[in-house]
Amino acid sequence: MAWAILGFDKLEHLSRLIILRRILQRRSKELNIKDAIQSIDNKFLSNNQAKRQPTYNYSLNQYLECLNLEIDQLSNIGLWNESVESKVMNLLTQQCLPLDIAEAFELENMLSDSFRRPRKTLTTRWEGYVRGAINTALLPYVILEDAQKVESILRPYNPYAMDSKVIHLPNPLSENVLKALRIKKNPYLLRVNKEVILNYVESCIPDDSLNELTYNPHRIEVKAIIIQNNQINFADVLNRIDYKIFAKDYLQNIETHPLSIYTSVGPSSAFLGSYTPSLPTPQFMELTDTNQSNFNRKVWRNGRTNDSANFGRPYSEGCVLTLKNSNIMLPSNMQLAWMIEINGELVTIVNQHNQSIKI
Template identity: 25%
Template sequence: MLLWLARSDGAWLPNLATLAFSMDRRNRADIAAAILDILSRENSATLWRHIESHVDVAQIAEQCRHLSRLVTFMRIAERAGKRSIQSAEAAARTLLDRFSASSGMPASARDLRPPEYVPPSLQGVWYELSELGLLTDGALQAFASQMADCCSPLGINMGRELEALVAEGGRENADFSIGRWASTVRFALNAALIQPMPASLLKKAEAVLRTYNPESLVEPENGNDLLAGLIASLENGKERSFAPAHRNLVFLDLVCFMELQGRVAHVELTAHLIPPGQQQRVRPTPPSFKATELPRPGPEEPIAVCGRALPAIAYLGCISPAIAAPRFLQLVGAQPSNTVRYHWRHGSTVTNLASSRRHEAALLAIERDALALPDGWQMQWILRVNGHVRVVLSKF
């Protein structure tokens, strides 16, 4: 909703900019930064002109000690600078000058185990930061200090217990990686790691700590229609009769979380190429990017159809549409413009009292007329529900 408002009315942008690059400990600042980052990708010059007079670059460089928010502001300025906006170029240089040009870091701490108050949902983040060499003795001391400040006047363990009770009262999942306590821990990590930080590691560290989907997700006009045939086949046990297509669109990859028989189900439909003379057995397609990253096709495998996204708990979208592999498009004689990448919220199957906002769908499809397989080549679709193969399809 906030992203829609920001796109619809530029009057919101100055307030978002003031919040986004502050040291506000609440996640609302992270959401504001996410929205500005997405709008910057869509039109960097326009966004910069909206926020330029409302942000004090020198003050942000001095007072914003939050790694992710500062790097996001730097990225916004760099994009506008590439459009020959001099004030943006100067802002990007000012921010970058704050960090060392050296690629060296102090040695990692000997004990890299996460403290007990780091929730399980963030332990993967912890180990990724460790692999980057960012968890030095100094960083761990700064992290502990930041956690103490966030929980003051209470102790860290008492603060964690109280946050758990508040989250329970709000029916928040204890494993929620952007929940109340996890957001506190992530804030402390962002504040602790910003110094010392070589410029060469800034963007890598920000990518690990990112909490939002950075894509400009496009919603179709007919999301319910796109899924209607699949839902009917799953509910009636007629999956074998399902055709992975809708009108002029042939599905290449579909991922969705929907309610089936009163429970949330993870449904995946993946397309695979079958070369001439090969037995009709295909390997699972591993993800090539996370939902918190921009899409990339992945390794150039000869028979890869697309690069798929790994779902992640994230603001603005927990799943992303796949992206067609260049070699696949070349094989069938299509252009990227012949494909569509859609994302939408889908609550048509919801019958219980839970929010339908968690029911998402992401689709990569190609125009039927643009899908011209060479002689002898075939395609196969595998439908999985909660990781289990439900049916293998060969007709569209």
């Protein structure tokens, strides 16, 4: 009854229903809310009513182009067709009243212009209108399982860890790396807090540059690779590590090299920063008999400069992927090695004994 009083039974937004259902399920052991969950489930088609559409050869108009990637994913799973597109356009037309859709679209673009933002930039207000219309239009056509996929596809989220998730890293690797290279030694970087580094990315301002009027940050990246029989094929290694995915690709099966350790993440959009830790590959987890819980993904930010021209950039910030278990079990003919790059230039490759490997 409380469900009806709160008005949730009138909610027709697919993604909000799925999110609400997920929240209720987490509390289902504490509260008697089975009726509420069942009310949400009743809004979707039953499995025997599911009707997948063949691939729809669509050509998006200018009003829907802002979500072309999401619509393409919906089309791939058979949930975008002519009737859905028509319903989305009708909903947008109603929402724009008393203006017609062309006038409302131009008004939103002029708003972007006034803030000196590109018209096709991400997360505009018009994009929000389209996202909402698609969520409403699709509700009558999907089963619960498909609705969960749709929510993930249409979810606007920030792939960057928010401030509550950002940690302070007392001794970032940059200090160790730069000091060791100055005296022509290999930096010791195999472990951080007894964890094995698999991928480490940091932007830092070296100590000797802090007093300069113009800061010149260094970008340092450490990339773990697997070598066989203590030999390294440089071209093969590049094929393993230079694979990036975008935030929206998380749901898709990522094809990687059989010996790749991680996939680095290139966010399709990021607010307040751009550092997103890499993801361990299924192949590496199978090879080392590990799972997601054995890995740590962290983002950190240390200090702030007083450089107003650069908006008080941090002294150092970055992200890291580590394996908790320092004893990695690899086949006898395989071992880990680490590539060290500074500002995109390969500086050295070291093995697990901290010895340089010649290419």
